[in-house]
Amino acid sequence: MTVAASPGNLAGIEESATLGMTARAAALSREGRSVVSLSAGEPDFETPEYIREAGVRAIREGHTHYPPAAGLRALREAIAAHVMDAGGAPCSPSEILVSAGAKQVLFEAFFTLFGPGDRVLVPAPFWVSYPAMARLARAEPVIVETRAEDGWKLTAGSLEEAAAGGARGLVLNSPSNPTGAMYEESELDSLVEVAERHGMWIVSDEIYREIRYREPYASLAARRGEYERIVVVDGFSKAYAMTGWRVGYAVGPVDVVEAMTTLQGHVNTNTALPCQYAALAALADEGARRAAVGAMAKAFAARRALLLSALERVPGIHPLPPDGAFYLWIDAREWCAALGGDSEALCYDLLENEGLALVPGSAFGVEGYVRLSFAAADSVLEDAVDRLASAGVRILGGGR
Ligand SMILES: Cc1ncc(COP(=O)(O)O)c(C=O)c1O
Incomplete structure (x- = not known):
């Protein structure tokens, strides 16, 4: 069944590309493929306990x-x-x-x-x-x-x-x-x-x-x-x-x-x-707030360092050290050129061949780059680096 939306209201509005890539990664996982998804912009931590408790308490106290x-x-x-x-x-x-x-x-x-x-x-x-x-x-x-x-x-x-x-x-x-x-x-x-x-x-x-x-x-x-x-x-x-x-x-x-x-x-x-x-x-x-936010920010900083160092061994891609947030903006122009495609083609290549989900730079208005979210455990990030290393060898050929 098709839904008749007003063309005026939704003209030029498309599904968010980050959601699209996450959905494709989920579909591949359901088929039994091993997929590492670093496409979502979502912290992997639990909401701090003291905040969750306050939510439960609010429901019990009838703030409904x-x-x-x-x-x-x-x-x-x-x-x-x-x-x-x-x-x-x-x-x-x-x-x-x-x-x-x-x-x-x-x-x-x-x-x-x-x-x-x-x-x-x-x-x-x-x-x-x-x-x-x-x-x-x-x-x-x-x-x-x-x-x-x-x-x-x-x-x-x-x-x-x-x-x-x-x-x-x-x-x-x-x-x-x-x-x-x-x-x-x-x-x-x-x-x-x-x-x-x-x-x-x-x-x-x-x-x-x-x-x-x-x-x-x-x-x-x-x-x-x-x-x-x-x-x-x-x-x-x-x-x-x-x-x-x-x-x-x-x-x-x-x-x-x-x-x-x-x-x-x-x-x-x-x-x-x-x-x-x-x-x-x-x-x-304020004490609990600082402790909770500080612990998560520290974990993100450690992951950032881990990735920046590990990615040095991957040929042909260049991550920008971020000042904040939990993303790496990676210059992948060499890989795009070697594949003869744009950043979206590269991301679909990485997803299909390496089981790694990233977001193409085109979603953010810039070609030749990809975004990697490091809101994931160290072991997942290490796995992602291995997959990128394998992609580097495959895409650039044995000459590097
Ligand atoms: C730059 C930016 N602004 C806003 C949001 C939306 O955040 P919220 O979950 O509060 O709606 C996001 C979420 O990805 C974001 O990356």
Whole structure:
């Protein structure tokens, strides 16, 4: 049976490529093939015990009714305090919207701030959903290329050039999925200066902020006092291993938060109330919070080191050491050239021949690269390196 969707509503919207590759890997596993899947952007850790307990307690205590559309007041207060503790400009609960994950709140920010005819600048490589979110808002996503020489970061020069055609918005993502690149204070200074001159809204996706391998972290939350057209998005999925609980939030000007809340009130009201209580508990005990987030960040750092060192023995691919998040952005142009195909052809080759699932750079708007997620146990990563080594020999031939 086919479902007749309105061509207007879903024009140009395709299934997320990361989901596609994960589904193909799962299908091969079901057929009995040995498959290592490093395509998903999901921490492999359990949600910390003290947070899970708080979720169970919330259910037992009867917090099972409709949540307020903007989110539990106590949670918004805790988030406001947390944002300020991390160096953010003063903010109140009325500047916070809680949502079903960063994904929903990003969509609501796009839908509220951008509309027909608006150009939204999306630096590539980009997280797969930004262009789709702009299109769903009837805005035009304008992809702005970044360069390896600039660490895959947007420069003020290219922002200025892209803004010349007119732009209502800019999306930044630091640390970045897929590259792991993190902006410096000075880089943000010059980007905000250009954005402000053009009156652009900046949506800053900081979901990987707590998983980083160098200091200091430069957050746009710190600049909200100087420039008001900033919406910062964060959430609990990555740093707290809470992907399934679906809790994220936005920090923005009161009128924008109110408009986003109205939208959310018509769409899903809010994320489940017990999940909001669990998120509240995640922030309430600073000692437990630091210990839990710190342990996961440390494990990611160890895996990052393991992979960077092990991949040195694999010919023809070059991973970029990430500043944050849990992905390796790998230059695989030599392998693509040897195969005579693009990054998607390479990923399907790796999946079919080596049983290894990665995500093609094309999904993030850049050819010749692949993304490897290191949200997996050491033994799985070591297995993946063996499979890559075997691919290297096969693809490049015996001459190397
Ligand atoms: C850059 C980026 N932003 C947002 C999200 C969505 O996170 P959430 O689980 O909070 O919806 C992801 C998840 O993969 C992501 O990588």
